Amino acid sequence: MVKPIAVRSLHNQVIQELGRLIVSGELEAGKGLPREELLAERMNVSRTALREAMKVLSAKGLIESRQKTGTRVREAIYWNQLDADVLAWRCASMPTESFVEKLVEMREIIEPAAAAAAARRRTPEQLAVIKAAYDAMDASETLDAWAEADLAFHESMLQATNNELMTSLFSVIETALGTYFVLSASNSANFKLALPQHLKVYEAIRRRQPEVARQAMVKMVDDSRNNIRRHQANNKQASNKASAS
Incomplete structure (x- = not known):
């Protein structure tokens, strides 16, 4: 045992x-x-x-x-589900469909609000950090490099809210989000498929457009959820065909 x-x-x-x-x-x-x-x-x-x-x-x-x-x-x-170790152990055993849905729900609650807050409060220096993360995503040549830059983009956006309570959430959910970003990107036809949506979020923050930033982030989260759902549906179809043959 x-x-x-x-x-x-x-x-x-x-x-x-x-x-x-x-x-x-x-x-x-x-x-x-x-x-x-x-x-x-x-x-x-x-x-x-x-x-x-x-x-x-x-x-x-x-x-x-x-x-x-x-x-x-x-x-x-x-269990203390937001404990960093507990999240890491759940992710290490591969996220179940239920766990992925819960992660998406958490993102839907937190990140659109964070994008809107960043658009209202970001400093020029914080905007530059978000842009640097976006540029790293654009320049990435591997899935791992993309996921690392993607995580940096979302972390810098949370930092730009200038809300220490919001910022502290990132340290709690970092492992889960990192796993989620890899899962989402690996299930799309091109792992850079989400790059234009990240640019929309960045531009809305740059232009200080909170509602535009909020809606752009809602779309980003929804797109990544659909990527994973398509992959899960394809896996089930393949499994059913294998069982029937």
């Missing part, structure tokens, strides 16, 4: 290993974990390191410990 890890690894490696197993479903909700001494032995770490890791996983909402029943995996509803 639990794979041994190197002796040199400390509690952070325990956190990563157990967290991945829980979020991926390999350790099922409601299931109890082995006793402390057995789990520490299996993972080749000290009981002290294991205890520290368990405290972190408990704070993330993944596990709970009770005197009579021991330590159990909690239902996903109790």
